[in-house]
Amino acid sequence: MEGEQLNTDQTKTERTMNLYERVYDYINTRIVRGEWSAHDRLPSIRELARIMDVHRLTVFKAYQLLKNEQKVYVKDKSGYFVSPINREESSKDYDKIKASIQNNMLSDIQQLPAHFQFSQAIIDPNLLPNHFFSEYIKKVFDFYPKILGSYSPLQGDDELRKALAEYFFQTEHLYVSEDEVMITTGAQQAIDLITDFLIKPRDTILVERPTYSVAIDIFRQKEARIVPIDIHASGYDLERVEYLMRAHKPRLFYINPTFHNPTGYTLPAEQRKQLVDLAERYHCVLIDDDPFHDIFFDQKPPHPLFLYDTKGYVIYIRSFSKYISPGLRIAAVCCRPWIMKHLCRAKSLSDNGTPLLNQKIFLHYFFSSRMQSHLEKLRIALSVRKEIMEDVLSETDWQWESPKGGLNLWVKVPEPTQVASLFQRSIERSVSFVPGEYFDSERTNKSWIRLSYSYANEQEIKQGIKKLVSIYHDA
Ligand SMILES: Cc1ncc(COP(=O)(O)O)c(C=O)c1O
Numbered sequence: 001m002e003g004e005q006l007n008t009d010q011t012k013t014e015r016t017m018n019l020y021e022r023v024y025d026y027i028n029t030r031i032v033r034g035e036w037s038a039h040d041r042l043p044s045i046r047e048l049a050r051i052m053d054v055h056r057l058t059v060f061k062a063y064q065l066l067k068n069e070q071k072v073y074v075k076d077k078s079g080y081f082v083s084p085i086n087r088e089e090s091s092k093d094y095d096k097i098k099a100s101i102q103n104n105m106l107s108d109i110q111q112l113p114a115h116f117q118f119s120q121a122i123i124d125p126n127l128l129p130n131h132f133f134s135e136y137i138k139k140v141f142d143f144y145p146k147i148l149g150s151y152s153p154l155q156g157d158d159e160l161r162k163a164l165a166e167y168f169f170q171t172e173h174l175y176v177s178e179d180e181v182m183i184t185t186g187a188q189q190a191i192d193l194i195t196d197f198l199i200k201p202r203d204t205i206l207v208e209r210p211t212y213s214v215a216i217d218i219f220r221q222k223e224a225r226i227v228p229i230d231i232h233a234s235g236y237d238l239e240r241v242e243y244l245m246r247a248h249k250p251r252l253f254y255i256n257p258t259f260h261n262p263t264g265y266t267l268p269a270e271q272r273k274q275l276v277d278l279a280e281r282y283h284c285v286l287i288d289d290d291p292f293h294d295i296f297f298d299q300k301p302p303h304p305l306f307l308y309d310t311k312g313y314v315i316y317i318r319s320f321s322k323y324i325s326p327g328l329r330i331a332a333v334c335c336r337p338w339i340m341k342h343l344c345r346a347k348s349l350s351d352n353g354t355p356l357l358n359q360k361i362f363l364h365y366f367f368s369s370r371m372q373s374h375l376e377k378l379r380i381a382l383s384v385r386k387e388i389m390e391d392v393l394s395e396t397d398w399q400w401e402s403p404k405g406g407l408n409l410w411v412k413v414p415e416p417t418q419v420a421s422l423f424q425r426s427i428e429r430s431v432s433f434v435p436g437e438y439f440d441s442e443r444t445n446k447s448w449i450r451l452s453y454s455y456a457n458e459q460e461i462k463q464g465i466k467k468l469v470s471i472y473h474d475a
Helices: 002-009 012-016 019-032 045-052 056-068 084-103 106-111 130-143 158-172 186-198 213-221 238-248 269-281 337-350 356-366 369-393 419-428 458-473
Strands: 072-075 079-082 181-184 204-209 225-230 252-255 285-289 314-319 331-334 408-412 448-452
Touching: 019 045, 019 056, 019 419, 045 056, 056 072, 056 079, 106 213, 130 356, 158 181, 158 331, 158 356, 181 186, 181 337, 186 213, 186 252, 186 285, 186 314, 186 331, 186 337, 204 213, 204 238, 213 225, 225 238, 238 269, 252 269, 269 285, 356 369, 369 408, 369 458, 419 448, 419 458
Parallel strands: 204 225, 204 252, 252 285, 285 314
Antiparallel strands: 072 079, 181 331, 314 331, 408 448
16 A cells, blocks of 8 residues: 555656655655654664665665654664654644745745755855854954943944945945944844834835835835836836836835845846936835845946935945844945934834944954955855756756846746645655745735755755756646
């Protein structure tokens, strides 16, 4: 009976997956579904090798992987057993998958455990200069021995704001004074604070379609009306933008114009200037959210929209989470005084200043020469990972526009694929990605998925994408 079941499972997967992965999947899926419970004895290596018609070493390798992931445990001379914690977590995960599909919570998806992680648009921690970081942390305590006894100034550390204002001038030609820079606890906080004072219920916000899903959630929370405008590889249809600005009088247009999340598209320089002109004409504030600016592969991207700002309608947010450290929670917001005034008030009610220690660590690390060489290496490592992912996908009929920077591939799977079902089956088999509809305020984009190449290593990308493709073919 079990043999028959396995034979039906042995479809196209068998051809494209490593044998031990097939065995791993077989065991893992049954644990996740609750068919095998905590402390249940699992089939012996010999038994499973016979049932699945594979070598015993193959089964041993699959069990080792499950053991490393603490999904199973071994008892001397008695064999393999289902881990209790894991069993509970697995069934919770399974419920979570269902709930997250229904609730559209991106954060839930990103927390789902998966051996092949393509849902997290964050840098593999192994690519961060962790050893160097500890040196800088020590230096900060030497320089500022009483740092833990001090609050940060509300708007951010003076030294850091001054250094960043100069840096933005040197690198992007932005004329911005230190008084026009605020340090926030990540870009997400900046978006939240800006909407706090700018948006009242039923105000209209223009957003790109697709867009960063957390921003959509923040805007919804403020009860804003969300109006989407499509973003293409070549930018926006500016006539359409103008039409929407005239028709809906939005207070805000939230954009991520450089190596956009999730598509990787970049708005050309000419359109940046035209967009600022439109925003000024229709009194619409533009938020240029720019966390991927320094993650380019060949060429530096165009300058931020703040360069073209003449009337104070542009707010520039530069997060450093994506290539320095997500955990430090450091972002800089550049804006003119009329906005800064409101921002300071919102910040004082929110956290009264970003932790000073984090700001000083960031300051000393970011402006070191080591950081520059780290960034060079990081760009190379990420472009190699992107190319590996693209190589595997090039054997399919899936479509994407190769990004020139950033962390993601935005991929169209052939219709009529049910992305929700592909997602569920993939998670069950330890492969994660983000279904495209999570990035859309209107829940279209049914045949797109976001695959991040930044978190998994090269080997995992190769194996995991092959596995995803085979899961797709198994439908
Ligand atoms: C477009 C965009 N903005 C902001 C953020 C959040 O940045 P932070 O970690 O600085 O809050 C992300 C993270 O994925 C993002 O993709």
